[in-house]
Amino acid sequence: MNPIRKKRLIIVLFLVFGVATAVGIALVALQQNINLFFSPTQIAEGEAPVGQRIRAGGLVVVGSVLRDESSLKVNFDMTDGARNVTVEYVGILPDLFREGQGIVAQGAMRSDGVFVAVEVLAKHDENYMPPEVQDAIDKAGHPAKTNES
Amino acid sequence: MNWTWFHKLGSPKWFYEVTSKWMFWLALITVLLLVTGLVWGLAFAPADYQQGNSYRIIFVHVPVALLAQSCYIAMAIAGAVGLIWKMKLADMAAKVSAPIGASFTFLALLTGAIWGKPTWGTWWVWDARLTSMLLLLFLYFGYMALQAAFDNETTASKASSILALVGLVNIPIIKYSVEWWNTLHQPATLTFTSKPTMAPEMLVPLLISIVGFYCFFTLAFLMRLRAEVLIRENRTQWVKKLVQNDV
Numbered sequence: 001m002n003p004i005r006k007k008r009l010i011i012v013l014f015l016v017f018g019v020a021t022a023v024g025i026a027l028v029a030l031q032q033n034i035n036l037f038f039s040p041t042q043i044a045e046g047e048a049p050v051g052q053r054i055r056a057g058g059l060v061v062v063g064s065v066l067r068d069e070s071s072l073k074v075n076f077d078m079t080d081g082a083r084n085v086t087v088e089y090v091g092i093l094p095d096l097f098r099e100g101q102g103i104v105a106q107g108a109m110r111s112d113g114v115f116v117a118v119e120v121l122a123k124h125d126e127n128y129m130p131p132e133v134q135d136a137i138d139k140a141g142h143p144a145k146t147n148e149s
Numbered sequence: 150m151n152w153t154w155f156h157k158l159g160s161p162k163w164f165y166e167v168t169s170k171w172m173f174w175l176a177l178i179t180v181l182l183l184v185t186g187l188v189w190g191l192a193f194a195p196a197d198y199q200q201g202n203s204y205r206i207i208f209v210h211v212p213v214a215l216l217a218q219s220c221y222i223a224m225a226i227a228g229a230v231g232l233i234w235k236m237k238l239a240d241m242a243a244k245v246s247a248p249i250g251a252s253f254t255f256l257a258l259l260t261g262a263i264w265g266k267p268t269w270g271t272w273w274v275w276d277a278r279l280t281s282m283l284l285l286l287f288l289y290f291g292y293m294a295l296q297a298a299f300d301n302e303t304t305a306s307k308a309s310s311i312l313a314l315v316g317l318v319n320i321p322i323i324k325y326s327v328e329w330w331n332t333l334h335q336p337a338t339l340t341f342t343s344k345p346t347m348a349p350e351m352l353v354p355l356l357i358s359i360v361g362f363y364c365f366f367t368l369a370f371l372m373r374l375r376a377e378v379l380i381r382e383n384r385t386q387w388v389k390k391l392v393q394n395d396v
Contacts, residue, residue: 001152005233005234008232008233009233012229012232012233012314015311015314015315016314016317016318019314019315019317019318020317020318020321023318023322027322027329031330034277034329034330035277035330035331036274036275036276036277036330036331036332036333037331039331057331057333093270094268094269094270095267095268095270096199096200096268096269096270104274104333119270119271120270121269121270121271121274121333122268122269122270123269123333123335124199124200124268124269124335125199125335126335126336126337126338126346127338127346127347128197128204128207128338128346128347128348128351129197129198129347129348129351130195130196130197130198130348130350130351131195131196131197131198132195133198133348134198134199
């Protein structure tokens with residue numbers, strides 16, 4: 001390769017890696033703001049502001065969903081495996097909402113530590129299989145849904 | 150090192166003649182793969198245990214989202230080759246891939262929104278994956294605008310290639326956004342490092358569909374590039390002769 005091309009190649013590489021480094025450093029600095037939601041552990045440790053509009057995400061604790069008989073009000077616990085947080089929501093839940101399912105809720109923390117949600121979104125996992133396969137896995141006693149970020 | 154082969158590859162005339170023989174076969178393979186992959190995936194693959202039939206949009210969403218990123222990488226590399234070796238064909242290749250990539254990005258966002266509504270419960274959410282993908286669309290738009298802003302082709306290519314190279318940083322951000330941050334979008338199903346977390350009877354049509362979409366991209370890219378070659382080389386002897394013979 002002749003020297004001029006070599007020089008231009010070096011400039012191009014410098015440009016790409018320079019920009020990558022700069023953006024990388026900026027993203028590390030903004031880490032917390034890019035996260036879509038707070039985890040139950042972060043909320044339990046008081047990292048989430050009280051009264052402000054935030055998002056919280058986690059798995060719905062199996063057996064914790066309590067539906068009100070006369071209204072659309074629903075209460076359930078959300079976990080990330082380490083800590084739990086109670087969520088209160090009035091409204092229609094997405095089709096994929098169920099116990100053990102990952103969800104992301106938008107709302108605010110009340111001073112008593114209950115998360116009051118105004119919107120509940122269901123997360124789905126990256127596993128795809130026919131229902132019969134899931135039935136077989138359930139029968140064998142290995143839950144397939146283990147991932148949650 | 151001998152670079153003659155590389156410079157031969159950059160000859161527009163040589164490129165036009167070689168690809169003439171490929172087009173028919175490439176079109177045939179594309180149609181076969183796309184029809185097989187999509188009909189199999191949309192009509193015959195089993196429903197998902199969790200999402201039922203709404204997961205089927207994956208057979209379009211995943212291929213177009215992959216291509217949106219692959220096309221950007223190809224565009225940036227072609228731009229870099231054009232910058233370093235001053236190769237006309239590389240500049241043309243970068244220029245013609247931008248609208249294709251933008252279309253795929255738009256389709257990825259659109260199919261993602263259609264998928265998001267029944268599964269997540271929302272069309273759009275400002276999580277890292279969706280936002281970085283939207284940024285990719287704007288990068289394509291910016292690239293195309295910059296290309297069009299200069300009358301001189303060399304200056305246009307130089308400026309837009311630099312933009313493409315700067316924007317390249319967004320590609321790993323899109324890819325790893327679901328791992329680095331909390332997002333509503335689920336992590337990747339298909340990875341090079343581990344077994345895909347998808348049942349084989351769904352995975353096979355998906356892979357066929359992905360290869361089919363890649364062939365479709367190559368076909369669209371070659372058609373646009375061939376047209377661009379003829380436009381830019383319209384003063385040369387071989388193009389004049391070709392046009393005369395056609396008429």
